[in-house]
Amino acid sequence: MSQSVVKGSELKLKIESLAYGGKGVARHQNFVIFVNNALPGEYVLVFIYKIRSGYAEARVIETLSESPYNVNPKCNHFSVCGGCSTQNLEYDEQIKQKIKQVEDIYIRQAGIDNFIIENVVHAENQYHYRNKMEFSFSNRPWYLDGEEKNNPKFALGLHVPRRYDKIVDIEECHIQDKDFNKILDLVRTEAIKNEIKPYDNKTNNGYLRHLMLRKGYYTEELMVNIVTSYENPSKLKPIINSIINHFPNIQSIVNNINTRKADVAYGEKEINLHGDSFIRERLGDITYEISANSFFQTNSEQAVKLFETVQHYLDLKGDEIIFDLFCGTGSISLFLAKLTKEIYGFDVIKSAIEDATRNSVINGIGNAKFHKVNLDTYFKKGRNIEDYPTPDALIIDPPRSGVHKNMLKSLPKFKANKIVYVSCNPTTQARDIVRLIHWGWKLQSMTLVDMFPHTPHIETVALLKK
Ligand SMILES: C[S@@+](CC[C@H](N)C(=O)[O-])C[C@H]1O[C@@H](n2cnc3c(N)ncnc32)[C@H](O)[C@@H]1O
Structure with a gap:
C-alpha cells in the first residue's frame, strides 16, 4: 500500500471513472480510492476517511477543477437528496460510465473473456419518467x-x-x-x-x-x-x-x-x-391492472423496450414453451404470450400471481399460467420439474440478490437451450452467468437498457444459448 494513503490524510486526485453504485474512482500510486459525490474528469482535494484492504474511501474537500461532463442539476434538492446522484453528469457520459461498469464487472471481476455489450437502449425521456x-x-x-x-x-x-x-x-x-x-x-x-x-x-x-x-x-x-x-x-x-x-x-x-x-x-x-x-x-397491446402493493416496472416507456429486447432474444416462432421465473405480476409473460405456445410464470408473492392471473383474463390470454412458489426451494434438485412440459427457453428476472443457489443448480435440469437473463444488478448477474457458462451455456449477447436516468441503477439483458 502506498505510504501516503492513510486515514485522515488529504490528497489531490483526478477522478478516472464512476464505480458501480456511483462513487468516483481515483488512484494514488496505483492504490484505488473511492470518492463520494465526484465526477469523472474532476480534479479534487479529498479527505481519506476509511482504509480497507486494497482500497480507501474519501470525501471531497474542494473541487480544484470541474469535470468536462459536469452539467447544472435541475433539482433544488440535489445536494441533500440521494435520489438522482448523477443528475450533474451529462446523460451520454452517464451511459458511457454504466457501460464501463458492466464491462469491468464481467471482464475484470467475473473473468469472462470476449465480453461486449452489443446494444445500448438510451432513455428518450430522461425526466418525469417514474410512474x-x-x-x-x-x-x-x-x-x-x-x-x-x-x-x-x-x-x-x-x-x-x-x-x-x-x-x-x-x-x-x-x-x-x-x-x-x-x-x-x-x-x-x-x-x-x-x-x-x-x-x-x-x-x-x-x-x-x-x-x-x-x-x-x-x-x-x-x-x-x-x-x-x-x-x-x-x-x-x-x-x-x-x-x-x-x-x-x-x-x-x-x-x-x-x-x-x-x-x-x-x-x-x-x-x-x-x-x-x-x-x-x-404496455404494447396489453392492459395491466396494478394494485398498490404489486411490483410493476417504474419506467413504462423503457419497460416496453426492455420487454422488446427479451422478445428479440427469444426469437419466437409461436410453438415455444417458455418459463418466466420471477415473473412478478406477469408483465413479461403477458407481453409475449400471444407469440408463444404456452408460458408459465412463477413468483413467490401471492398478490402478484393473483394480478398476473387476473390480467391474463382481462387481456383474453388463455395460454399463460401463473404459479405461486418459492423458487429458492420449489425446483431444488430438480423437484417438481416433471409436473410441467419441457421449456424451450427460460426468462429469469430475479431480485437484486440474483438467483438462489438451489434454483441456479436446478437450471440445467430444465433442458432449455435458451436463457434470457434480465437483471437490475450486474454483479449478481455476472456471478450467476459464470456458473451457467460452466454448465455449458454460451453468453451470446448483452443489452443495457437505461431504465433509471440520473441514478446509478443499471438494467441488463443477457442471452445465453447451449
Ligand atoms: C425484478 S422483479 C421481476 C419482475 C417481473 N419480471 C416484471 O417485469 O414485472 C423480481 C421478482 O422476484 C420475485 N421473487 C423474489 N424472491 C423470490 C423467490 N424466492 N421465489 C419466487 N419469486 C421471488 C419478487 O416477488 C419479484 O416479483
Missing part, C-alpha cells in the same frame, strides 16, 4: 443551512442518504410524473393545516407514514396510497377531499395500514377510500 414514487412523512425534516420553515416538525419527501431518520422535504422532483409534485404539495398543505401528525420512527407515535403515488404513463390513471400507522381513515378526509377536488378523475385512493416498526410502504391491511383499488397501465 411510481414512495415518499416518507417525518417529524424530523432536513433543511439546507439549518433553515427552519413555517412548520419545523413536518416533512414529506425522501431520505437523506445514510440517514434513516432524516427526510428531505421535497417540493419538486424532476424524475417523477408532474402530477406527483402537485399531490405532494396538496397532501403536505392539508396535513399541516389539519394537524395530522407524521409518524415518528424513534418513538412509534404519530399517524402518517408514507405516501405512495402511481400513474399509468400511457393511461394517465392515477393512484394515491397513504400508509398510516393505525386504522382511522376519517382522519384522512381533508387530504382525500383536496385530492379529489384537484384531480376529479382520480382512479384510486387507498389507505394501507402498517402497524409494524418496519419502515415499508405496504401494510397488513388496505382500505379503499375512493374509486378502484388498482390503476391500469398499457
Whole structure:
C-alpha cells in the first residue's frame, strides 16, 4: 500500500471513472480510492476517511477543477437528496460510465473473456419518467443551512442518504410524473393545516407514514396510497377531499395500514377510500391492472423496450414453451404470450400471481399460467420439474440478490437451450452467468437498457444459448 494513503490524510486526485453504485474512482500510486459525490474528469482535494484492504474511501474537500461532463442539476434538492446522484453528469457520459461498469464487472471481476455489450437502449425521456414514487412523512425534516420553515416538525419527501431518520422535504422532483409534485404539495398543505401528525420512527407515535403515488404513463390513471400507522381513515378526509377536488378523475385512493416498526410502504391491511383499488397501465397491446402493493416496472416507456429486447432474444416462432421465473405480476409473460405456445410464470408473492392471473383474463390470454412458489426451494434438485412440459427457453428476472443457489443448480435440469437473463444488478448477474457458462451455456449477447436516468441503477439483458 502506498505510504501516503492513510486515514485522515488529504490528497489531490483526478477522478478516472464512476464505480458501480456511483462513487468516483481515483488512484494514488496505483492504490484505488473511492470518492463520494465526484465526477469523472474532476480534479479534487479529498479527505481519506476509511482504509480497507486494497482500497480507501474519501470525501471531497474542494473541487480544484470541474469535470468536462459536469452539467447544472435541475433539482433544488440535489445536494441533500440521494435520489438522482448523477443528475450533474451529462446523460451520454452517464451511459458511457454504466457501460464501463458492466464491462469491468464481467471482464475484470467475473473473468469472462470476449465480453461486449452489443446494444445500448438510451432513455428518450430522461425526466418525469417514474410512474411510481414512495415518499416518507417525518417529524424530523432536513433543511439546507439549518433553515427552519413555517412548520419545523413536518416533512414529506425522501431520505437523506445514510440517514434513516432524516427526510428531505421535497417540493419538486424532476424524475417523477408532474402530477406527483402537485399531490405532494396538496397532501403536505392539508396535513399541516389539519394537524395530522407524521409518524415518528424513534418513538412509534404519530399517524402518517408514507405516501405512495402511481400513474399509468400511457393511461394517465392515477393512484394515491397513504400508509398510516393505525386504522382511522376519517382522519384522512381533508387530504382525500383536496385530492379529489384537484384531480376529479382520480382512479384510486387507498389507505394501507402498517402497524409494524418496519419502515415499508405496504401494510397488513388496505382500505379503499375512493374509486378502484388498482390503476391500469398499457404496455404494447396489453392492459395491466396494478394494485398498490404489486411490483410493476417504474419506467413504462423503457419497460416496453426492455420487454422488446427479451422478445428479440427469444426469437419466437409461436410453438415455444417458455418459463418466466420471477415473473412478478406477469408483465413479461403477458407481453409475449400471444407469440408463444404456452408460458408459465412463477413468483413467490401471492398478490402478484393473483394480478398476473387476473390480467391474463382481462387481456383474453388463455395460454399463460401463473404459479405461486418459492423458487429458492420449489425446483431444488430438480423437484417438481416433471409436473410441467419441457421449456424451450427460460426468462429469469430475479431480485437484486440474483438467483438462489438451489434454483441456479436446478437450471440445467430444465433442458432449455435458451436463457434470457434480465437483471437490475450486474454483479449478481455476472456471478450467476459464470456458473451457467460452466454448465455449458454460451453468453451470446448483452443489452443495457437505461431504465433509471440520473441514478446509478443499471438494467441488463443477457442471452445465453447451449
Ligand atoms: C425484478 S422483479 C421481476 C419482475 C417481473 N419480471 C416484471 O417485469 O414485472 C423480481 C421478482 O422476484 C420475485 N421473487 C423474489 N424472491 C423470490 C423467490 N424466492 N421465489 C419466487 N419469486 C421471488 C419478487 O416477488 C419479484 O416479483
